[in-house]
Amino acid sequence: MPQEFSYEIVEEIAVLSTNPKEWTKELNLVSWNGRPPKFDLRDWAPGHEKMGKGITLTNEEFEELVKTIKEM
Amino acid sequence: MPQEFSYEIVEEIAVLSTNPKEWTKELNLVSWNGRPPKFDLRDWAPGHEKMGKGITLTNEEFEELVKTIKEM
Numbered sequence: 001m002p003q004e005f006s007y008e009i010v011e012e013i014a015v016l017s018t019n020p021k022e023w024t025k026e027l028n029l030v031s032w033n034g035r036p037p038k039f040d041l042r043d044w045a046p047g048h049e050k051m052g053k054g055i056t057l058t059n060e061e062f063e064e065l066v067k068t069i070k071e072m
Numbered sequence: 073m074p075q076e077f078s079y080e081i082v083e084e085i086a087v088l089s090t091n092p093k094e095w096t097k098e099l100n101l102v103s104w105n106g107r108p109p110k111f112d113l114r115d116w117a118p119g120h121e122k123m124g125k126g127i128t129l130t131n132e133e134f135e136e137l138v139k140t141i142k143e144m
Contacts, residue, residue, distance in 0.1 A: 013140060014137070017133045025129070025133055041113065041129075057113075058089070064086060064087075064088040065088055066144070068086040068088075068099060069142070072138070
């Protein structure tokens with residue numbers, strides 16, 4: 001049976017790149033199925049009409065990433 | 073026909089989290105098919121025996137991410 005899911009981009013934090021087809025790699029805060037938003041690194045079609053591959057980070061994972069980057 | 077690919081974890085930069093099954097979410101430098109390494113955020117099975125979902129960032133994308141995080 002098809003599963004439904006919803007998402008909402010709560011905050012557009014940064015666009016990391018744009019490819020020749022105008023897809024963008026973005027860091028956003030995304031709420032999945034109405035849950036509290038998580039940090040999300042993902043490719044998006046123009047206007048966020050389609051989503052590509054990406055990875056979601058919890059607050060704790062994002063904090064570790066921030067810590068790592070600040071120490072690099 | 074099956075496609076072969078190779079990868080080598082050139083540098084283990086950080087482990088962002090470990091889940092109850094001991095899979096880890098990691099930031100690494102990974103070389104794919106012998107090409108120059110890229111930054112890679114991904115889930116891995118213990119000992120890097122299997123890879124899960126993740127996202128690869130070019131140097132330019134990673135620099136944007138670093139810039140974004142340092143400005144947050």
